[in-house]
Amino acid sequence: MPTHALRRELIAAAVLIAFGVWIVSVALKIPLGVATDPLGPRTFPAALGAGIALCGILLAGGVLLFRGRGGQVKLTMEPDPEDEGEAGGPFSPGRLAGAIGATAVYLGAFEPLGYLLATTGYVLVLMLLHGGASSRSLAITPPIAALVLYAVFKFGLLIPVPAGVLAPLLPR
């Protein structure tokens, strides 16, 4: 197994163990419930937390025990998504972080700024992040996408979409 794949598997196993142990510790603090309920509210989450931790332990054990043995690699190693026949380019962490960050900012601005402005900005940023859009498309698509979605949800589905700072200008 290549070193980076081994490291990835071990990190995944460590995350599972830490998450499972944390869930068990949180679950054991849940009040016991009532006497007529033999399992109570804590058993299920605690058992699942323990199960997740156990999966992590077995995963780490499998990786460490069978590393270097070609026949056992299949037990733990996933095919790299890049090798799945997808036409994927090289991974760009900056774009991923940008997309997650832009989405977080968008959701933060969703209600105070209003749907139309926030969505126009969000679509524009995503198109820039993706790359390959013409300047004409960058100018037209974001406001049109925001307007169409606003109209569909506000007037078609009668859903009160946040108007934000544009509230005085928009029809009620």
Add this chain to the structure above:
Amino acid sequence: MGFLDQLVAGFGNALSGSGLLIMIGGVAWGIIGGAIPGISGAVAMALALPYTFSMDAATALVMLAGVWAGANYGGSIPAILMRMPGTPGSAAALMDGYELTRQGLAAKALGVSLVCGTIGGLISIIVLIALVVPLGNLVLAFGSPETFALAVFGLTLIAGLSGPSILKGLAAGAFGLLLTTVGLDTLTGSLRLTFGRRELLAGVDIISAMIGLFAVSEMFYQLSHPTRRDVTPPVDARTSFPTLRELRDVSRATVVGTIVGLIVGIMPGAGATAASFVAYNEGRRWSKRPELFGKGSLEGVAAPETANNAVQGGDLVPTLALGIPGSNSAAIMLAALILHGIVPGPFLMSQQSKLVYTLFAGLILVNLLMIPVGIVILRGCLLALRMPPPNLVASILAVIFIGTYAADLFILNPVLALIFGVIGYGMRVTGFPPAATVLGLVLGFLAESELRRSLIISHGTWAIFFTRPISAVLLVFTIGFLLYPLALNLRRMRRQPPSPATAPASGGSSR
């Protein structure tokens, strides 16, 4: 008046006046509503309900039945085209449907979904018509142990969704099950895993989690791999109907999906989501080519889609026969009945036979109308895929977040979709199957609540699951289905010791 005469009269009533137009409108609205994430079948029906106040009871029910049937199908359109389930019931179809889209076979996948869904819907309605009274009595045989056994049976699908690493599948499934424990415990009122956040009292919104795990993660993947040009390959903007040979190939999956949809539909509380996942699992189990599941199998689309639509007939059994709605959509139908002064229950068939037969005829008609109405709407959806990739990715993300917000005007839902999008992305690149998490989310609440209820009934005795015939049979099947592949593998390994030459090659096999 005989049964057939009443049914013929029902067709006449359903088609009288503007009946046909109302049905077409209902089906079209259902497909569109189902295709918008956050507007599930029940929400689409609820939005249509006020428009039925001025109609007579039969027309109102037929229109709502059209919305219901349309939404069952509509949810599959974004699931197949964009890996974005429009309704929870369509999540199972995306596993193979989206693979087919990536292979340039979106129109074929949508055609199979439409035709098999219609077949499933029609058969379930025919069964409903023939067996509404005896099936109504069967409902009473389903208690907590049986529902728990069904949930466990459905969870065996995790093994099939795991891919090369069963441990990762189990961990992902356990994570999904764990998510269903977040919030207020319905049996004791205890707060679980809410970390003091009021927003989490109602638990994790399943549609936001699903959309995050599947759709948001996919869009983030597209954005973080900049040279990737194929959000979807170019598609012909027409529905490609399955050929007779393809229909024959998926016939086994269609039959399995119909049976599963009917049975699960009859059980109150289980619903289309559980049905479609169980049907996907059973479809693979009964398939002659199970190895194609997850890689773009038409059977992998046919089985869940048939079940998704067959649930409608099953769902209406307890609704009409006993006045017990089996799902949110059935509850809206029940509300419409009551709003029009009709009391559902054991006497409905005898006291309101004209109305019931009009509803039966209307259900057949709306299922038939799904094909022409679906073709027209699908054309527009397929044309949308011709947008340039930057526009498409950005627009899909914008639709996702307004859709999840619109579900209950709660900003937490789109935030959850973002969080699950990041988790889904991480799962994808580390080889954890998000579908196993979704399965856990779908069946977790059912499994835990019915397990605990069963043990309360039995005063803590686990024998209750094996002393009741239906649950015993389901659990024996579960154990058998889990052990059978293991036994088969062991036998193969004994007969054919692995060749050293083939071992390294298997390690790098692609999915």
